[in-house]
Amino acid sequence: MRTAEIEVTIASLGHLGDGVAETPAGEVFVPFVLPGERVRIRPTGEGRAELLGIVTPSASRVAAPCRHFRQCGGCALQHVEAKAYGEWKREQVAAALAPRSIEIEVDPIVPATPKSRRRATFSATRTKKGVTLGYYSRSSHTIIQLTECPLVVPEIEAALQGLAHLVEPGLSRKGHASVAVTATETGLDVAVTGGKDVDGPLRAELAKRTSAHDLARLVWNGEMISERRAPVVTLSGLKVAPPPGSFLQATADGEATLVRLVVEAVGDAKRVADLFAGCGTFTAALAKHSSVLAVESEKPQIGALDRALREQGPALGLKPVEILMRDLFRRPILPSELLKTDAVVFDPPRAGAAAQAEQLAKSAVPLVIGVSCNPATFARDARTLIDGGYRLTRVTPVDQFLWSPHIELVGIFRRE
Numbered sequence: 001m002r003t004a005e006i007e008v009t010i011a012s013l014g015h016l017g018d019g020v021a022e023t024p025a026g027e028v029f030v031p032f033v034l035p036g037e038r039v040r041i042r043p044t045g046e047g048r049a050e051l052l053g054i055v056t057p058s059a060s061r062v063a064a065p066c067r068h069f070r071q072c073g074g075c076a077l078q079h080v081e082a083k084a085y086g087e088w089k090r091e092q093v094a095a096a097l098a099p100r101s102i103e104i105e106v107d108p109i110v111p112a113t114p115k116s117r118r119r120a121t122f123s124a125t126r127t128k129k130g131v132t133l134g135y136y137s138r139s140s141h142t143i144i145q146l147t148e149c150p151l152v153v154p155e156i157e158a159a160l161q162g163l164a165h166l167v168e169p170g171l172s173r174k175g176h177a178s179v180a181v182t183a184t185e186t187g188l189d190v191a192v193t194g195g196k197d198v199d200g201p202l203r204a205e206l207a208k209r210t211s212a213h214d215l216a217r218l219v220w221n222g223e224m225i226s227e228r229r230a231p232v233v234t235l236s237g238l239k240v241a242p243p244p245g246s247f248l249q250a251t252a253d254g255e256a257t258l259v260r261l262v263v264e265a266v267g268d269a270k271r272v273a274d275l276f277a278g279c280g281t282f283t284a285a286l287a288k289h290s291s292v293l294a295v296e297s298e299k300p301q302i303g304a305l306d307r308a309l310r311e312q313g314p315a316l317g318l319k320p321v322e323i324l325m326r327d328l329f330r331r332p333i334l335p336s337e338l339l340k341t342d343a344v345v346f347d348p349p350r351a352g353a354a355a356q357a358e359q360l361a362k363s364a365v366p367l368v369i370g371v372s373c374n375p376a377t378f379a380r381d382a383r384t385l386i387d388g389g390y391r392l393t394r395v396t397p398v399d400q401f402l403w404s405p406h407i408e409l410v411g412i413f414r415r416e
């Protein structure tokens, strides 16, 4: 039985960007709305509601720039004017810190621009009509066929049709494949998982299509199909060849902002540890002025950084970098290993750095800088550092995930 249509006022936006409204049956989440708006909805159960119409729009409502908005699950907030959107993201950081009793005036967010995402992961499947390639729809496992995407860099947007053609022979009608694309300086680096197993004829066909679409590299289910040009990214002047599946900051502008904030905070520190170093986004910048200990668990990534430093470090005049492969969840760097360290940068995955934060909290390092893509785990780790005697002096949100609820941030801790 369909529930009745009702009119409600949106009280606020929740942490995923959906509006929150009171109904006689309790609180519901409503997508694509703004605080203060009077809207018509139909509750759909489990605390959710379908938006039927806007009765009184907010002054912060704008026309969404993408034709796929509302169907496509890639974006939640295209309908929000830039200032209100940035303020909402800033408030989300403060809201994540509050339950940990961390009070700080969070900086205004450093905004992202459209057409700047250099990494995107699409889903693809084969249908009777051909290949569907795009993002999942908001509320189901249906893939929305993308014809445009104002998030990604033009090289990726222009390749959407080509990518569908590329993966077509390796898709089955039964499953969905994941197509991760990174725009590098030598072309697109594509890694597909969940496609058909590779045999001789499929490998040959995929290699042919890789060449036809002038991709730099194609990796299929972890197997190298073709590397026509080694993918290259320049990290603060250091040219690194990221191995398949490497982490890179999502936008070049976001990376530049994060690096600037980290380098400014580090100042003239002589010795710095870069924990969760990846391919060296921060190491490359820090080594211009400081000797660096770079620690990372993924051998291919830290290996790519090591190679680049050996080949180019002397010519670039970089200070010495010590490379260490280590699982920092299981074996965090200990205070005794940080005795001569002036600053630590840590940039963990979404799970945060609980074990490492505990060790840092016991250390004498005067300056710790946390970079995080998850305000909730950042807040947990920040509380550990604060309880260990650090003061959180600055938090700056940086937008790398435009129109989504995801937030990147830099937090600076100084030992009191």
Ligand SMILES: C[S@@+](CC[C@H](N)C(=O)[O-])C[C@H]1O[C@@H](n2cnc3c(N)ncnc32)[C@H](O)[C@@H]1O
Binding pocket: 247, 248, 249, 275, 276, 277, 278, 279, 280, 281, 282, 295, 296, 297, 298, 301, 326, 327, 328, 329, 330, 347, 348, 349, 373
């Ligand atoms: C958010 S990325 C940051 C990478 C790098 N700092 C950058 O900005 O490009 C997190 C990094 O932590 C690494 N990582 C994940 N789990 C780890 C662990 N247990 N120990 C050490 N490094 C880990 C990942 O491989 C990834 O390179």
